[in-house]
């Protein structure tokens with residue numbers, strides 16, 4: 001990329017009388033155009049393709065300028081024109097994803113470009129991203145996220161490469177929009193927009209349309225097939241242009257990564273295209289698919305392992321149903337030739353009853369099947385796909401997630417980044433260098449500078465919360481943060497109960513030395529997830545009650561920030577002291593929020609779950625706060641019977657915390673339902689399904705221990721620094737190198 005030329009063009013831009021949005025579009029377009037030219041030149045040879053229904057890229061402007069190596073220069077040029085580069089923060093970021101899975105996809109693209117690896121993203125260009133969240137009277141309300149209202153200067157519409165996608169009842173045009181992903185090598189994220197008729201346009205209108213009706217489910221199925229088929233169509237066509245119909249070479253040039261089960265129909269489409277359009281024999285097409293496709297599992301929660309009813313497939317995708325049937329019989333024949341028992345075969349079968357199971361298909365076809373943290377990959381083998389692990393052990397591997405240190409440290413935490421430039425030189429490009437910090441941990445001046453850097457990050461967070469939510473955080477407080485999608489298994493409700501217990505103790509005067517503490521929450525709930533919405537309202541009610549209590553409101557504060565997303569996360573990870581990662585053990589596949597916090601020097605208060613375990617292993621349990629039942633214990637409790645009442649009986653404050661659900665007004669019936677789910681169980685599960693009362697007591701003790709430890713600021717800072725110094729492994733640069741070597745075979749010829 002020609003930096004000088006870009007900078008000259010930007011210098012020539014007139015700022016006079018132009019609004020921020022116009023200026024943003026003009027400057028972005030200059031950089032985007034140069035980058036896209038590079039990307040197109042690079043687009044040949046072997047590559048890996050990442051199929052994902054979400055790409056949670058976040059704000060593109062600063063990151064792209066940083067990756068292009070011109071952020072500081074542009075900042076200066078703009079300053080000369082009287083423009084503050086920070087003004088562009090008012091341009092909202094496109095939230096084409098929901099949470100960790102989509103953000104991971106974005107981190108992988110970023111890291112692959114930085115590492116010079118050819119990785120191409122394929123997804124959907126939703127007209128509306130994840131809803132914008134507001135709180136009204138403490139309730140979540142949703143508003144459409146019309147992200148394109150600012151323009152979309154980073155995308156290039158490729159009308160010339162549009163293709164038709166066939167459904168039984170309509171044909172839809174898939175029009176690609178390409179976004180350059182800048183790095184040592186410039187790659188492309190290609191998002192397809194559905195066009196052709198009002199019904200067609202619906203397909204790319206919303207991320208996760210409500211799927212509580214048949215119509216909603218069909219729309220979701222259409223979305224998945226739409227982008228999977230568009231990607232497969234393109235890859236096959238591109239291959240034929242370069243290599244003719246020598247399909248036996250296809251897997252050497254293409255590795256296709258299925259990010260969770262959403263794009264799994266790509267497998268059936270690939271087999272369909274080869275057999276029906278290019279006369280490849282069925283067994284050979286399957287064999288090629290088995291070399292080209294890989295599958296990443298992201299969750300063991302049964303509701304997320306998609307199964308498509310035969311009747312839906314018959315209705316809109318009969319040509320795919322045909323292939324799925326053949327794949328199912330093909331797999332069954334293989335299972336019997338391998339000598340599987342009937343039970344094992346049933347467990348692995350693609351078709352089960354009247355549904356087709358996407359995870360089973362992905363495992364049968366995937367050359368590699370990976371989980372996203374060590375514990376999770378073990379659980380997949382042991383509990384989720386045990387028969388497959390027995391007959392196809394070579395498929396299974398682990399790739400622990402990571403996050404890019406460029407967005408999640410360099411860009412979001414300038415004070416800490418400059419500190420590291422001094423004490424761990426070279427970390428920006430080569431994150432292994434961060435370990436050099438260990439040597440300096442005992443150095444008194446390093447500690448003072450570290451503390452000063454963290455204070456600066458915290459000030460920036462305070463300003464952001466003031467500006468966005470109008471809330472004044474308690475001065476000089478310890479900031480405990482829990483930011484992530486709202487889900488029962490993540491146990492935000494347990495944190496609310498723990499805060500209530502601390503509140504009761506403060507009220508009774510039992511914590512005279514308690515250091516002022518802020519509990520910061522950020523989370524969106526799926527619009528139709530009743531219980532999660534109840535939890536949001538509850539936390540807001542707890543926040544209001546404490547804020548109104550003059551006896552404690554200078555010591556304890558709860559703030560639930562609205563509209564949590566990537567840009568907010570950037571501020572929160574830079575400004576917090578404690579990262580709350582408290583999922584019920586065995587259920588958080590990996591987590592990546594935990595890694596962002598670690599890199600930025602927050603200690604983790606968490607359970608032995610997902611990548612927390614690997615964080616504790618590297619940074620030391622003594623530098624973090626580990627509590628709660630481990631996965632084995634919860635498994636045993638599930639088997640032998642778990643009664644929350646037994647724990648509640650011994651803990652009066654826990655009972656009182658729970659009773660708050662019956663104390664606050666409950667206009668919408670949320671609290672009654674939540675209360676019942678914890679005490680008597682609900683339709684499909686036993687009481688306290690996620691073991692809140694098993695872990696709550698230990699959680700409160702850990703939070704109070706942190707509060708005491710923090711008061712020796714230097715000793716606590718040592719723990720924080722130890723976490724930063726041990727975070728090398730959690731760079732997504734390392735993760736994509738792992739995928740490239742073990743899964744995509746991009747390093748050596750396959």
Ligand SMILES: *Cc1c(COP(=O)(O)O)cnc(C)c1O
Pocket residue numbers: 098099100101103483484485564565566569590591592593594596
């Ligand atoms: C990193 C990130 C997540 C994932 O957080 P977890 O704590 O791992 O669930 C979700 N949403 C956003 C906006 C993120 O940046």
